[in-house]
Amino acid sequence: MxxxxxxxxxxxxxxxxxxxxxxxxxxxxxxxxxxxxxxxxxxxxxxxxxxxxxxxxxxxxxxxxxxxxxxxxxxxxxxxxxxxxxxxxxxxxxxxxxxxxxxxxxxxxxxxxxxxxxxxxxxxxxxxxxxxxxxxxxxxxxxxxxxxxxxxxxxxxxxxxxxxxxxxxxxxxxxxxxDDAWRVSTPATIGDDCRLHGNVRAETIAVGSDCNIFGSLRARDDVTVGDGTRIHGDLTTRNGDVTITDDARILGDVSCADLELGPGAEIDGTIRADGEITMATGERDLE
Incomplete structure (x- = not known):
């Protein structure tokens, strides 16, 4: 079963x-x-x-x-x-x-x-x-x-x-x-339009759209960051992949296996990816 x-x-x-x-x-x-x-x-x-x-x-x-x-x-x-x-x-x-x-x-x-x-x-x-x-x-x-x-x-x-x-x-x-940290030994799911203070520590982390997380994200496995979200800290996963979707921004370093970046996604710090880095392209007006 x-x-x-x-x-x-x-x-x-x-x-x-x-x-x-x-x-x-x-x-x-x-x-x-x-x-x-x-x-x-x-x-x-x-x-x-x-x-x-x-x-x-x-x-x-x-x-x-x-x-x-x-x-x-x-x-x-x-x-x-x-x-x-x-x-x-x-x-x-x-x-x-x-x-x-x-x-x-x-x-x-x-x-x-x-x-x-x-x-x-x-x-x-x-x-x-x-x-x-x-x-x-x-x-x-x-x-x-x-x-x-x-x-x-x-x-x-x-x-x-x-x-x-x-x-x-x-x-x-x-x-x-x-205010310092959110520590769980389970998966973590954060919805849209949330405003949280503290470093998030979990098995996996999925953050929705248009959030502000004033702290770092650290997971054992996969991490996903939704459209327009701001992470004011580092993003680290021990064994998993990271997906940063459209117009999301990481104001720190990213460390992971595979990394997928959506159109307009930004990383202000250093990228350390053991696997592939994929950058999606979107239609943008040329001026």
Missing amino acids: AGHRDPLDELVVPDGTEAKEVALETDGDVLIGSRSTIEFGVRGRNVLAGESVSVDGEIEAEGDCRLDMWCDVAENVLVGQDAYIGERVHIEGKLKVAGDLDIGDDVDIEEGFEANGWIVIRNPMPTIVLMFVYLKHLLLIGEEDTAQRLISELVDEDADEDDPDTEPLVIPGNATVG
């Missing part, structure tokens, strides 16, 4: 995501895998964090927020709808919930909490853990359509009817995301 990749086992940065000074902002949902460290605050529609996630800023969720056990949040947690807080979660600031609050044992909220709806003290998070175990089982037996429906229920149940297809921001387990 062919292997199936867990759709949560990849860094996915949706279109229009911005890493600002204090927060990582996206219009859709945010899924954070267990034991990850986020060196920003997080702002999104629904925010779901796995076990032992550390967030160094404020969490602001327009919809629901679910924090699994042992999570640590350095500032406030502000929730527009319902909150589900697992046991032994630590929040250094305040917890404000516009809807209902399910809260586990031994939760430490240093500046107190308030909820406008029902407050239930129990351990709500094992249900979420069970859902993810079930998801992995579905993928193992090849039920990918059923697994995708489950993911949609988890992250899109409160989606705006006018924008139902907004892709979630997915940060895989054991990742580090910060």
Whole structure:
């Protein structure tokens, strides 16, 4: 049987995501895998964090927020709808919930909490853990359509009817995301019109169009840079090929196996290619 990749086992940065000074902002949902460290605050529609996630800023969720056990949040947690807080979660600031609050044992909220709806003290998070175990089982037996429906229920149940297809921001387990670096051991996909700070380290990297990445890209395998994107740093791959498409620009060195350059692509630094260098030509007006 062919292997199936867990759709949560990849860094996915949706279109229009911005890493600002204090927060990582996206219009859709945010899924954070267990034991990850986020060196920003997080702002999104629904925010779901796995076990032992550390967030160094404020969490602001327009919809629901679910924090699994042992999570640590350095500032406030502000929730527009319902909150589900697992046991032994630590929040250094305040917890404000516009809807209902399910809260586990031994939760430490240093500046107190308030909820406008029902407050239930129990351990709500094992249900979420069970859902993810079930998801992995579905993928193992090849039920990918059923697994995708489950993911949609988890992250899109409160989606705006006018924008139902907004892709979630997915940060895989054991990742580090910060102003200095984005480090994952999985593939990384960055959408269009994103503005990120930090060096990106991943298995493979695909960057969309019209992005600004203020840092370098380093991957074990292939790297693709979309039309009009600017990479303010070096681009390096250990074993893979690099494709730099139309009018993209690398403000640094490029090191790879094969290199393909689209029309108008620019590299400001040194090129080190062990294989072939291909330069595509496009129709341009002659003056």
